[in-house]
Amino acid sequence: MEFNFNSTEPLYQQVAEQLEEAIFTGSFTEDKQIPSTTEISKQFHINPATVLKGMNLLVAKELIEKRRGIGMFVKVGAVATIEQQRKESFYADYILNVVTEAQKLGLTEEKLVQLIERGYQNGTN
Amino acid sequence: MAQIKIDHVTRKFGKNEVLKDISFELEPNKIYGLLGRNGAGKSTLLNIMTTRIFASSGKVTMDQQSVVENDDILADMFLMSEVDLYPERMRVEKIFKQAELCYGSFDYKKAYKLAEEFGVKLTARFGGLSTGYHSIVKLIVALCVPVNFVFFDEPVLGLDANHRELFYQELLQSYEERPRTFVISTHLIEEIAQIVEHVFILDQGKIVIDDETQAIIDRSYAITGPKKAVSDYSVGLNVIGHQTLGGLRTDYIYGDLDDERVIPDTIKIEHVDLQKLFVYLTEGSVNYVKE
Numbered sequence: 001m002e003f004n005f006n007s008t009e010p011l012y013q014q015v016a017e018q019l020e021e022a023i024f025t026g027s028f029t030e031d032k033q034i035p036s037t038t039e040i041s042k043q044f045h046i047n048p049a050t051v052l053k054g055m056n057l058l059v060a061k062e063l064i065e066k067r068r069g070i071g072m073f074v075k076v077g078a079v080a081t082i083e084q085q086r087k088e089s090f091y092a093d094y095i096l097n098v099v100t101e102a103q104k105l106g107l108t109e110e111k112l113v114q115l116i117e118r119g120y121q122n123g124t125n
Numbered sequence: 126m127a128q129i130k131i132d133h134v135t136r137k138f139g140k141n142e143v144l145k146d147i148s149f150e151l152e153p154n155k156i157y158g159l160l161g162r163n164g165a166g167k168s169t170l171l172n173i174m175t176t177r178i179f180a181s182s183g184k185v186t187m188d189q190q191s192v193v194e195n196d197d198i199l200a201d202m203f204l205m206s207e208v209d210l211y212p213e214r215m216r217v218e219k220i221f222k223q224a225e226l227c228y229g230s231f232d233y234k235k236a237y238k239l240a241e242e243f244g245v246k247l248t249a250r251f252g253g254l255s256t257g258y259h260s261i262v263k264l265i266v267a268l269c270v271p272v273n274f275v276f277f278d279e280p281v282l283g284l285d286a287n288h289r290e291l292f293y294q295e296l297l298q299s300y301e302e303r304p305r306t307f308v309i310s311t312h313l314i315e316e317i318a319q320i321v322e323h324v325f326i327l328d329q330g331k332i333v334i335d336d337e338t339q340a341i342i343d344r345s346y347a348i349t350g351p352k353k354a355v356s357d358y359s360v361g362l363n364v365i366g367h368q369t370l371g372g373l374r375t376d377y378i379y380g381d382l383d384d385e386r387v388i389p390d391t392i393k394i395e396h397v398d399l400q401k402l403f404v405y406l407t408e409g410s411v412n413y414v415k416e
Contacts, residue, residue: 045320047319048301050339
């Protein structure tokens with residue numbers, strides 16, 4: 001696992017995002033334990049309170065759950081939840097930005113659709 | 126739980142006022158960063174807190190009791206400083222024993238483990254060790270004494286990158302095992318930016334920032350764009366520095382932005398990291414040592 005931190009976004013959010021990504025890509029599997037705050041804190045030199053705050057974001061998003069006395073576990077169904085959440089934010093996160101940029105460049109709607117089609121044709125997967 | 130309060134502390138060396146009316150508090154079980162340029166007064170402040178030297182005025186208290194001539198309080202604090210206080214001929218294991226005598230107990234198990242990890246021979250004489258290893262021996266002692274307040278003055282002086290990494294890991298491990306208050310005074314801001322929960326910035330003998338690390342970052346901005354647009358946008362805001370590159374300008378701001386102001390398309394607003402903020406806040410404030 002690799003954390004890549006930038007210095008400008010709140011650190012606890014980045015911790016949450018990185019953990020979420022690890023769950024989504026299957027590095028942490030459902031119903032299995034994720035590393036403890038101590039492990040993450042130690043390995044990446046992050047204050048344990050920050051790590052915990054990040055984890056709590058994921059608890060609130062119902063992606064992980066605390067099992068008393070053992071640690072944090074990936075919830076069953078977490079991957080599906082992430083997919084659902086990402087689909088919902090896809091429009092706001094990507095489409096709106098693409099359209100804004102296209103308008104700045106003076107690309108017509110038609111041209112943009114053509115570019116998307118080209119993307120599908122050349123796409124690797 | 127004990128709390129340390131620094132109350133209007135001023136310290137003069139001759140006519141030179143090194144600390145000017147400093148006040149802040151240290152809460153239990155938190156990791157603090159104490160940042161400042163060379164000569165800002167960091168070491169003086171830590172020395173006063175541990176009564177190695179005295180304040181010219183003001184006081185330091187732990188739970189309303191003055192730290193001065195109070196053995197109980199002093200036994201609850203440890204200052205790891207740049208100065209080497211151990212006799213040259215003293216062996217490392219003897220240094221551990223001495224710490225036990227001074228502080229009543231000592232975590233030998235941890236000390237031996239750390240000594241092995243850092244590659245310190247227990248039978249080595251202190252004077253025969255390099256600068257880096259002097260720091261390491263002192264760090265080991267700092268992490269193994271049973272105190273609730275540990276102050277590090279330049280803890281990683283002379284340590285190579287591997288040993289610095291190891292130190293930060295062991296510090297966090299030790300903090301998780303037994304939460305207590307740490308104050309880390311260092312110039313390597315990037316290395317501790319994610320570790321410290323709260324930051325004090327000392328500039329020319331004054332505390333200019335005393336806030337949670339995240340809150341500080343949240344209030345630090347870099348506004349980049351065409352000169353005119355940037356200047357127009359940041360007028361009246363707390364601009365602490367700027368950079369220009371041809372017609373491009375970046376204003377660094379510490380404080381709240383004006384939500385009412387329209388942000389032009391041509392400018393970009395980003396947050397600044399702790400190190401950059403520090404550099405701009407303390408720019409041009411080199412202290413000249415006066416005779």
